[in-house]
Amino acid sequence: MVNSETPVKILLVDDKPANLLSLEAVLESLGLNLMRANSGEEALNQIMREDFAVVLMDVRMPDMDGFETAAKIRERDPNRNMPIIFLTAAQENEADKVRAYAEGAIDYLLKPYVPSELRTKVAVLRDLFRKNEELRVHIDYLNNRVRELEYQNLALKEEMKK
Secondary structure, eight states, rough: OTTTOOOEEEEESSSSSSHHHHHHHHHGOOOEEEEEEEHHHHHHHHHHHHHOSSSEESSOOSSOOHHHHHHHHSSSSGTTTTTTEEOOOOOOOOOHHHHHHHTOOOOESSSOOOOOHHHHHHHHHHHHHHHHHHHHHHHHHHHHHHHHHHHHHHHHHHHHHH
């Protein structure tokens, strides 16, 4: 369970270590559990094991680019709605932007990005993730309570038949 004190996991995906370091520096004040992946394949492996509030992913990577990685993330039902923010140093390209959103991106930012804007977007996604986790816990509780009441109701009906 995630509460307001538990650091939320954020996955940073880039084939360039300097870019990962930069992202960590921008986001360090948010109290997040920042995890790194140096490739799309590495990102997929981590996503299979962990729940992330958001993925910040470079578009241009060797072997498997960000778009292909996002498509594979979306293939798994638990990750279908995982927020992805694409980051790219490539010159703005309308086709890439359209493809990013088609692959489920919630944002597409050009490098150099404005650190305060990225920090704010990630903070909002962190808070949404926490709220969703809280709702999930409450729903589980209510479902368990409904089952208990149904069982008690059945027991009462059986008693009344006697």
